[in-house]
Amino acid sequence: MTRYLAPLLFGLIGAGILVALGLWQMQRLEWKQAVLAEIESRISGAPEPLPTMISPEEQRYQPVELDGEILPGEVRVLVSQKQIGAGYRIVSPFRTGDRLVLLDRGFTADAFKDASRRTGPAHVTGNLHWPDDRNSATPENDTKANIWFARDIGAMAETLGTEPLLVIARSVAPGDPNIDPLPVDTGGIPNDHLQYAITWFSLAVVWLIMTAYYIARLRKTGET
Structure with missing residues (x-):
């Protein structure tokens, strides 16, 4: 035994x-x-004003509701969507009051990357975000060709002449027929x-x- x-x-x-x-x-x-x-509760909460002092940890996912104007100019961030394929996130400058911020308008397919975009007055609902797109394998952005591989907020703000503050749109009214919003969610966590x-x-x-x-x-x- x-x-x-x-x-x-x-x-x-x-x-x-x-x-x-x-x-x-x-x-x-x-x-x-x-x-x-x-x-999820934070993402879908009541809209708050844009912060004057930026604190990414405290303000991440903060819901906002903005009236203003989409200005000409854009940064294209390479992404892909299931059942669609490669395309780009379109990030444009957005003026609201006396503030000029970055607006991630959403996804456009590769076929529409050079299409004209709707600009002008718009009502935006969305969330503040500081995305972590970059890792050791992420290539450097090709700013001359306007092909970005990560949403580097500081560099995008410098390129478009805005504050380093990014709003990810949940809805934009009126919208652009070639852009589908990619709102913040927990799917990527x-x-x-x-x-x-x-x-x-x-x-x-x-x-x-x-x-x-x-x-x-x-x-x-x-x-x-």
Whole structure:
């Protein structure tokens, strides 16, 4: 019997550690769901005035409602859409009162990248955002060809002569027939904790099966 004790303990302890990791991921899942719910509530909240002092951490996703004027000029940020393919986010200067800010109007397909855009008076609802588009693999923006690979707010503001403040449109009225708004949402925020939990629990099951198999082999060997 003692010959089975060590592998049995090894199997139970290993499975216990894997189950604990799975339970930890379930706790992380609950935490992430609460964070996402808070972000969704923030996104859909009541509009607030444009801030005079910029604080990205406090003002991220702040809803705004603006009346003003879309001015000529644009930055094109390369993106792709499912079932459509490659295209561009169109970012234009927007004047509201005595403020001049960046307006991410949404997506236009590659076929319409050189189309004329509607400018002039507009009513905009949207959210402030400081997107994190750039990573170590992101190419440098080709500003001469007006092909941007990330929404670098400082560089876009310098190019278009605006404040470094970006509004992601949820709606623009009147709209442009070739631009579809890409509003802020939580779809791009990863939440893989359930998959991780399932992986750890599955490994615990496999660990126990392999332990039982090993003990069965030991018993068979002992009998022969």
